[in-house]
Amino acid sequence: MSTFLNQVNWEEINPKLDALIEKYRGDQSALIEVLHRAQEIVGFLPEEVQAKIAEGLNVSMGDVYSVISFYAHFSTKPKGKYHISLCMGTACYVKGAPEIVERLEKELNIKAGDTTDDGMYSLEIVRCLGACGLGPVMTVNGEVYGLLSPDKAVSILKEIKSSEVKK
Ligand code: FES
Incomplete structure (x- = not known):
């Protein structure tokens, strides 16, 4: 089980x-x-x-x-403590969202739609978060991060990880 x-x-x-x-x-x-x-x-x-x-x-x-x-909407694991939704809507897609997904998947060692085994992080692909001007955009537990690059997305993740370590 x-x-x-x-x-x-x-x-x-x-x-x-x-x-x-x-x-x-x-x-x-x-x-x-x-x-x-x-x-x-x-x-x-x-x-x-x-x-x-x-x-x-x-x-x-x-x-x-x-x-x-x-259907990417269905998940066989619960969301992580930190749930990352990355937008792959058209505006974000053309501004480089696919490279960001790749980097986040590598960093977390999971595929999009999955949750890390420790239950801490989950990564989901979503369609248009309604902030196209800020694309590429992701949210972490609902908080919006825009104008992302792969490096910026990873550094946001690292900040979260280090704040977790300090807890
Ligand atoms: S396409 Fe990404 S926020 Fe609209």
Whole structure:
């Protein structure tokens, strides 16, 4: 069982999840909708939840997995203590967001959409944060950082890391 599962209050979540699955029982066409709502309830989609949904909607685990891996919106791990959202909307993209993703992935040793094993950092790709003039833009726990370069993004991350060490 993943260590992330300890962070979930299953007693509270299970009845909600069961009610959701019951509502769509056997309805294979509702898979995306159910995954979306399950993620709202749990916060992410661990294998145990995927299995419940597969069984309830009468679809294979493979089908569930391919939907989850196709849509960047779905995550199989919870957000990190520091959740980084990097914009890949058009304005940010042309101003160099792809290089920034690459550097952040390297720095954190995870792929976009993933969370570090210690649960500290997660990296998500988002579409237009509404601050295109400041592009490339990222947010860390909602705080906006603009006019980024790969070096600037990494130094912001390093600042966060060193403030964590001092705590
Ligand atoms: S495209 Fe990145 S903030 Fe709009």
